[in-house]
Structures are given as structure tokens and as C-alpha cells.
Amino acid sequence: MSASPAARNPRFAPKPGLIETDLERELVLLDPETRQMFSLNETGRIVWRALGDDEDELARRLSTHFQAALEDARADVRRLLDELARAGLIVPRADAP
Amino acid sequence: MRPELSHSFAVLGRTVSAASAPASLIAWLEEHWHFAEYQTPPHSCHIEIDSSATTRQRSDDPLVHGEAALADGALPFARHGDCWTFGDAVRGLDVEPGSDAARITVRGWGDAVERSLAIALQLALTEALRVSGLVPLHASVADGPRGATAFLGVSGTGKSTTLLHAAAQRARLIAEDLCWLDPASLTVFGWDRAVRVWPETLRRFFPDVSASAPTADGKVLVSYEALGASGARTARLKRLALLTRDEARRSGWEEVEPRAAVGALWEATGVPLSDGARHSVSLAAADLLRRLELGRLVLGEGPLPDLVS
Numbered sequence: 001m002s003a004s005p006a007a008r009n010p011r012f013a014p015k016p017g018l019i020e021t022d023l024e025r026e027l028v029l030l031d032p033e034t035r036q037m038f039s040l041n042e043t044g045r046i047v048w049r050a051l052g053d054d055e056d057e058l059a060r061r062l063s064t065h066f067q068a069a070l071e072d073a074r075a076d077v078r079r080l081l082d083e084l085a086r087a088g089l090i091v092p093r094a095d096a097p
Numbered sequence: 098m099r100p101e102l103s104h105s106f107a108v109l110g111r112t113v114s115a116a117s118a119p120a121s122l123i124a125w126l127e128e129h130w131h132f133a134e135y136q137t138p139p140h141s142c143h144i145e146i147d148s149s150a151t152t153r154q155r156s157d158d159p160l161v162h163g164e165a166a167l168a169d170g171a172l173p174f175a176r177h178g179d180c181w182t183f184g185d186a187v188r189g190l191d192v193e194p195g196s197d198a199a200r201i202t203v204r205g206w207g208d209a210v211e212r213s214l215a216i217a218l219q220l221a222l223t224e225a226l227r228v229s230g231l232v233p234l235h236a237s238v239a240d241g242p243r244g245a246t247a248f249l250g251v252s253g254t255g256k257s258t259t260l261l262h263a264a265a266q267r268a269r270l271i272a273e274d275l276c277w278l279d280p281a282s283l284t285v286f287g288w289d290r291a292v293r294v295w296p297e298t299l300r301r302f303f304p305d306v307s308a309s310a311p312t313a314d315g316k317v318l319v320s321y322e323a324l325g326a327s328g329a330r331t332a333r334l335k336r337l338a339l340l341t342r343d344e345a346r347r348s349g350w351e352e353v354e355p356r357a358a359v360g361a362l363w364e365a366t367g368v369p370l371s372d373g374a375r376h377s378v379s380l381a382a383a384d385l386l387r388r389l390e391l392g393r394l395v396l397g398e399g400p401l402p403d404l405v406s
Contacts, residue, residue, distance in 0.1 A: 019368065019375055021359045022383050025167040032166075032368040039356045 009054040030090060034074040035069060038087060045078055052093065055081065101148070109277060109286060110140035112228055112339040114224070115394060123354035125215060128290075129135075130222060134284050134329040137279075144199045144222065148206055154344035164218055168235070172216060174370075181224075181354045181370055183217035189213065195372050199225035204376060210366025223367070227374040232278040232381050234342045234365045238271035238285055239263035239404025245271055245285055248394065249361045255396050256342045259293045259404065260304040262383075269404040270326040278334060280381040283388065287330030288325035291318040336390040337362065353393040358386055 019030040027045040029038045040048055046065060047058050055077050062073035084090045104123045108130055126146075141143040158178030164171035166182075175182045180193045188205030201221045206214060223233055236247040237260035248259045260273055272287035273294070279286075279355060291309075293316045299308055303324065308317035321330065339353050339361045361381050369375045394404070 007127050018378055019363065021363070021386070022379075023359070023386060026355060028356050028359070030363055030368075036359050037356065 009056055011054050011093040012051055012085070013093045014051060015089050015091055016050070018089065028072070034088075038085075038089060043076060044080055047077060051090065100195035106133075107137075107139070108132075108144075108226065108355060109231060109279065110137040110145060111142040111226060111231075111354055112139075113144045113146065115146040115148065118146065118203075119148065119208065120208060121208050122146075122148060122203065124214055125218075125241070129219065130304050132286070132288070134142050136329075137284075137329060140229060141197050142199070142225070144201065144225045145198070146201045146203060146218075148203045156161060166368060167216065172220065177304070178369075179196055179371065181221075183220070184214060186391055188214055188219050190221060191199050192224060194221075194225045195230040195374065196228050196230075196377075198230065200352060201225070213404070216364075220370075224370050224374055227369050227378055228371060230280070230377060230381070232280055232366055232385075233288075234276050234278055234285070235274060235367070236276060236365050238276050238332070239268035240271055240286065240332035241268050241406050243334035243406065244312055246336040246405050247276070247285065247334060247336050247365075248338050249365045250339055250342075256340065257292065257403070259340060259396070260292065260393070261294065261298060262401050263269075263404045264324050265302050266404055267325075268322055269332070270321055271330045271332050278385075283385075285332055285334045287321075289392060291320055292324060293318055293397045334389065336383070336392060336393045338392050340394055340396060342396045348395055348399045348401050349399045350402055351393040351395060353391050355386060355391070357393075358391045361387065 013096045016040045017032060019032060026044060027039065027040040027048055043062065047060060050058055050061055059070060059074040062068065063070045064074060081090065101117045102123055103116045104118060105112060106125065112218055113126065113130065115123060130162065161176040163175065163176060164173050172183060172357065180191055182191045183189050184321050186204065186213065193200045203218065204294055234247055236249050237256040237372060238245050238247045239260055250256055257351040260270060267292060271285060273289055275288040277286045277288055296308065296317050299317060299319060306319060306323045308319045311317055319385040337358060339357060359382065364377060364383065369378055
């Protein structure tokens with residue numbers, strides 16, 4: 001059985017309780033539970049601010065913003081979301097269809 | 098029947114009122130929270146402390162347990178929606194922080210101050226003031242010709258010693274351990290009553306200044322006046338200095354990465370309990386890091402540089 005559209009194109013939300021400090025060119029995340037800090041560059045900041053969009057939508061945002069090829073943007077989004085998920089900073093959206 | 102009093106005073110423009118409070122609670126509030134010398138414009142926030150309620154707040158929201166981080170441990174709490182409860186039905190408190198009004202219900206405050214209840218009330222008042230827009234800083238602060246510098250660092254890094262260095266350089270002392278910052282005006286207000294320092298450190302910088310008998314941890318208390326500070330201890334903040342102790346490096350000023358400054362600032366201000374306070378402090382933190390000078394002060398080999406010019 002093939003994966004559902006939502007599973008192929010998941011949506012994520014920030015882990016509840018994270019503290020954000022937006023320095024405009026850099027976004028710093030602090031997890032009060034683990035006391036770990038993470039820094040997102042401009043690309044990461046754009047994706048973070050649009051969390052809730054699915055991966056295709058995120059890729060289109062990056063492609064438009066940086067005037068980059070859509071496939072390159074899609075790869076960047078996938079890589080970033082994987083890193084954020086491994087770090088425990090994002091969770092699947094509960095209201096995803 | 099134990100006498101109960103009502104009392105009201107301003108904390109940086111915010112009104113704190115205590116109804117039906119035992120005298121020991123009023124005295125505690127006066128000692129830790131009333132600094133009449135700080136005259137600021139009135140603010141709409143009203144913090145009400147109620148000692149008359151005997152039943153715990155009820156809520157239909159799910160009960161969530163957590164811990165509030167302290168400098169020397171953690172304090173457990175239970176959260177019902179926007180109400181945090183510390184302690185139990187006999188001795189404890191509930192706090193409901195809000196941007197214009199906060200309600201703190203205290204249970205079991207006796208004639209003698211019980212430490213965990215006092216810590217909980219300290220947390221509750223801190224949270225209420227955070228939501229109202231102020232930022233607490235565990236920092237030492239010294240004022241110079243161009244403005245004040247807040248020295249940030251975890252316990253043991255050297256905040257107090259650095260402050261005495263600054264005093265020896267004729268800086269005006271603002272705070273040794275705790276201050277409150279109004280991020281809109283960048284005005285910082287010293288919030289400790291005396292300088293707490295190791296006796297040998299005091300002797301090193303001010304051999305002729307007298308101090309209290311050592312406290313339980315061996316440190317002594319010195320009045321700000323004895324160290325040359327007079328009048329209201331307020332100043333305009335211009336710089337955040339991250340202290341780094343490293344005997345392998347030369348003492349002096351270095352540049353600091355914004356991310357490191359973010360970490361140090363959150364360490365100094367503490368993580369708020371409520372989403373409202375976290376949002377308020379997050380915005381303030383980002384704004385402060387844009388407006389203030391940032392630097393790393395290495396406490397290493399050799400004499401310290403000018404600390405406040």
C-alpha cells in the first residue's frame with residue numbers, strides 16, 4: 001500500500017516550549033528541558049518561520065527567496081527537517097490531514 | 098488571633114498589594130521587593146497577593162507537573178491552564194500571571210519565613226513582573242562615563258570580583274547579583290541590598306572597608322555605601338559582558354558571537370514559566386542584543402582592562 005499524501009509530504013510544528021530569539025540574520029532556539037541551544041542561519045530561519053507548510057511549500061519558499069532551483073531547495077528542506085527532527089526541535093503536526 | 102495587615106507599594110511602577118497578610122509576609126515583601134528610591138512612571142500592572150484564601154484554585158484544565166529551575170536546584174509545580182501551584186493545600190501558593198494583573202494566593206505563611214514558600218513567592222513575583230515587560234538579570238552591574246555594563250556568567254565565574262575590580266576603577270556600583278531591566282528605556286535597577294563577597298576578595302581591593310560577619314556560605318556582606326555607591330542605584334545599560342575565566346589566556350576584551358550572547362542572556366534572566374512571559378522576554382532579548390554592545394571579558398593572566406569606559 002503506498003504512503004498517504006500526508007506521509008509523503010509531512011507537516012511539522014516546533015516542539016512545544018522552545019524559546020526563540022530572533023536576531024534577524026540568525027534564529028537561536030533554546031530548549032529549556034535540555035538547556036541545548038541551536039542556531040539557524042537565514043535559510044533555516046525562513047523554513048522555521050514557515051513551519052506548518054508542507055515540504056513542497058517550504059521548498060517553493062526557498063526557491064523563490066534565493067532564486068534557486070526547486071530541486072535544490074527541496075533537498076535543502078529535507079536535509080534541514082531531518083536535522084531539526086533528530087535534534088528534537090520539531091514534531092509532526094497534530095492537525096495534518 | 099494573629100493580626101493581619103493590608104499593604105501596597107510600587108515595584109518599578111507596578112502596584113503590589115497584599116491583603117490580609119501576616120506581618121512577617123509584609124516584612125519579607127518590604128525587604129526583598131520595596132525599593133522606594135526607584136521612582137518610575139506608573140504602570141497598569143497590578144499584582145495582588147492574597148493570604149486569606151484557604152482553598153486551592155480549581156481548574157478544568159489538565160494538570161501538568163513540572164519544575165522551575167533555580168540557581169541551586171528546582172522547585173516542583175503543578176500547572177492548571179494559566180495557574181501555577183507550588184506546595185500543597187496547607188502551605189503553598191498559586192500564581193496566575195497576566196500582562197495587566199497577576200493574582201498570587203498564598204497559603205500557610207507563618208510568623209517565621211519558611212524557605213520553600215519564600216522561594217515560591219519570589220518566583221511568582223518574578224514571573225508577574227516578567228509578564229508586565231521587565232527583565233530580571235542575575236548579573237553584576239557597574240556604571241561608567243558612557244553607561245553601565247552588566248557582567249554575565251554562571252555562579253563562580255567571577256561576577257562579584259569583577260564588580261570590585263570596577264569599584265577600584267572608580268565605577269559606580271549598581272548591582273552585585275540581581276537587577277531588573279526595563280528594556281524599553283534600557284534602565285537597570287540594582288535589586289540587592291548589599292554586596293556579597295568572599296572576605297579575602299574584599300581585603301584585596303578594599304582592605305579598610307568593614308563587612309558583616311561571615312554568612313553561612315562564608316561570604317561577607319558589604320554595604321554599597323562603603324564601596325562608594327550612594328543614592329539610587331540605577332543607570333542606562335550600554336553593554337553586556339560575558340565573563341570567561343581562563344588562566345591560559347590574557348585578560349582582556351574580545352568579540353563575542355551573537356549566539357553565545359543569547360545563551361548568556363537567557364542564563365542570566367532565567368526561563369519564564371508562562372508562555373506569555375517567554376514571549377515577552379524573547380522579544381526583549383532580541384531587541385536588547387540588537388541595541389546593546391556585546392563583548393567577552395576574559396578573566397585570565399594579567400591585569401583586567403578598563404571595565405566600564
